[in-house]
Amino acid sequence: MLSAMAVTMLLLQTGSGGLGGERGTGDQGPVPVPGPPDGELRIMLVGDSATQGSSGDHTWRYHLWTHLSEQGVDFDFVGPSDDMYSLDTEEPGDRSYAVPGFDTDHAARWGATARELSADIAEVAAEHDPQYLLVLAGTEDILAGGGADQALDGIAETVSTVRVVLDGARFVVGELPDVDGTGDDGRVNAEIARFNMGLVDLADQLTSAASPVVVAQVAREYVPAFDNWDATHPNVRGELKIAAAFADALAAPLGVGEGFSRPLPELSAGPLTAPEPEYEETDEGLLLSWKNVPGATDYRVVQRRLDPDPDEAGVIPADVRSEDDDRFLLVDSLFSGARYEFVVRPFKGRDEGTGSAPLKLVWDGEPPPAPSWVRVHEGGSRVTWEDVPEAGHYEVWVRRLECGPDQRAAPGGLRVAAAPPDRVVTRPANPATDGPDVPGGTDPEVEEPRPTPSQRPEPPVTVPEPDPDPPPPAAPAPGTSCAPPDDRGPEDGEGWHTLGSVGERTDWTVSVSGPHEVVVRSHRDYVKGGHSAGVVLTEGW
Numbered sequence: 001m002l003s004a005m006a007v008t009m010l011l012l013q014t015g016s017g018g019l020g021g022e023r024g025t026g027d028q029g030p031v032p033v034p035g036p037p038d039g040e041l042r043i044m045l046v047g048d049s050a051t052q053g054s055s056g057d058h059t060w061r062y063h064l065w066t067h068l069s070e071q072g073v074d075f076d077f078v079g080p081s082d083d084m085y086s087l088d089t090e091e092p093g094d095r096s097y098a099v100p101g102f103d104t105d106h107a108a109r110w111g112a113t114a115r116e117l118s119a120d121i122a123e124v125a126a127e128h129d130p131q132y133l134l135v136l137a138g139t140e141d142i143l144a145g146g147g148a149d150q151a152l153d154g155i156a157e158t159v160s161t162v163r164v165v166l167d168g169a170r171f172v173v174g175e176l177p178d179v180d181g182t183g184d185d186g187r188v189n190a191e192i193a194r195f196n197m198g199l200v201d202l203a204d205q206l207t208s209a210a211s212p213v214v215v216a217q218v219a220r221e222y223v224p225a226f227d228n229w230d231a232t233h234p235n236v237r238g239e240l241k242i243a244a245a246f247a248d249a250l251a252a253p254l255g256v257g258e259g260f261s262r263p264l265p266e267l268s269a270g271p272l273t274a275p276e277p278e279y280e281e282t283d284e285g286l287l288l289s290w291k292n293v294p295g296a297t298d299y300r301v302v303q304r305r306l307d308p309d310p311d312e313a314g315v316i317p318a319d320v321r322s323e324d325d326d327r328f329l330l331v332d333s334l335f336s337g338a339r340y341e342f343v344v345r346p347f348k349g350r351d352e353g354t355g356s357a358p359l360k361l362v363w364d365g366e367p368p369p370a371p372s373w374v375r376v377h378e379g380g381s382r383v384t385w386e387d388v389p390e391a392g393h394y395e396v397w398v399r400r401l402e403c404g405p406d407q408r409a410a411p412g413g414l415r416v417a418a419a420p421p422d423r424v425v426t427r428p429a430n431p432a433t434d435g436p437d438v439p440g441g442t443d444p445e446v447e448e449p450r451p452t453p454s455q456r457p458e459p460p461v462t463v464p465e466p467d468p469d470p471p472p473p474a475a476p477a478p479g480t481s482c483a484p485p486d487d488r489g490p491e492d493g494e495g496w497h498t499l500g501s502v503g504e505r506t507d508w509t510v511s512v513s514g515p516h517e518v519v520v521r522s523h524r525d526y527v528k529g530g531h532s533a534g535v536v537l538t539e540g541w
Helices: 002-016 060-070 114-128 139-143 148-165 185-206 236-251
Strands: 041-047 075-078 084-086 091-094 132-136 170-174 213-216 278-281 286-291 298-307 321-323 326-331 339-348 359-362 375-377 382-384 393-400 402-405 480-483 497-503 507-509 516-524 527-531 535-537
Touching: 041 114, 060 075, 060 236, 114 139, 114 148, 132 148, 132 236, 139 148, 139 185, 148 170, 148 185, 170 185, 170 236, 185 213, 213 236, 278 359, 286 339, 298 326, 375 535
Parallel strands: 041 075, 041 132, 132 170, 170 213
Antiparallel strands: 084 091, 278 286, 286 326, 298 339, 321 326, 339 359, 375 382, 382 507, 393 497, 393 516, 402 480, 516 527, 516 535
């Protein structure tokens, strides 16, 4: 075999000036091209990663198969493999074709140079007996630092060694498309241009009456920035253009089917399978998860607050974690009680695929408990309460007491009606019972601890604007008592109005005058919590 190959190469070089040299100037006319043989045509696709394809691809093999099938051509793709390259395992064996169910046999290997492909192509051809070999190779030679001449040598060796075992094989050899984004585009594309120019001469030199070599004009319509999903690999648009170029070459002059109609259909690139996200509320935040979709090399999650206060959709600036076939994204800094929408968008390289259906949810909507142990201090000038860990800020509600005659005398001459059972009536601090040295007492002069500010963004204040306070009433006359008009809180009681948020503080400096009932409500972002029991502010005790 090696001897025969050497003789063939010697004849080519001496008869035409060698690879890349000037073409011969003999008096022979064009070599006639034989038509297709009778019966089913056996076609073998030979190449590197562009022909094998990777996870989630259609591959140009699919587009050519579809075209020839629609033309009514009786054919069979043959070869030792039927798979793609897995982007997850970085190994062959992936069969997640974008559209399965076509003839997937081929003789392509991910990352193979033209020279490497030529090393065993005669053995593969002898086993599968193709009548047509469609070859797209040489990019890997150039990317690895070799030049156009090395890649052309590999193509010539492929043709020569196949002819040792199949002297009547027909060949269609594809031009190489430019690359975009390799970091060495200038050198690589210059060598690709030299390869494509030399390929025409090489095809003329290699063509014989029984074994023609035809060039597929792949580069003519190819735009790598639009037709590749990364620097070198075709997306569905690039696949279609490669298939169209080979179909045109098969049709004329080889007489197999018809050429691809133009303009080519417009196709959307990127993974076709939409992710199906789920969610879980955790202590760290909202955990989104979904299964990996074929062909996706990356994901972007778009978040939008629907209500209240809708905002613009934006990509979450966080990394997606991978664990086997699962993908995860932790979303923090969400506002409790807000309704959000999330869409997971898969990408293959720079191509965006089919996004998920919107996932809508209300984050952390459980209301915080009502404040407890509401107390009045310093002669009725300050109100405090116990911190609610689940709350983010507090709101103060007040209403005036109703005063009227009462026979029960209170200290200081003011008579105070008994509060309803679920209300707490308090009094100013008493040195005899309150203080740091009295068991169970409090020190009015010492400010109580306040919660540490959170590191989260400033939460929204969702309480209404404070209502204007009516003019203060006259001091209760002797012999009168003051009490709430009913035993209901701000939800359904009469006369209540809000003084607005006091933030994270757990105390309020009294800003109303005259007898009032006070209630404190807890909030967490947009979630409204419970109201405390009421306390009574009176004057003249």
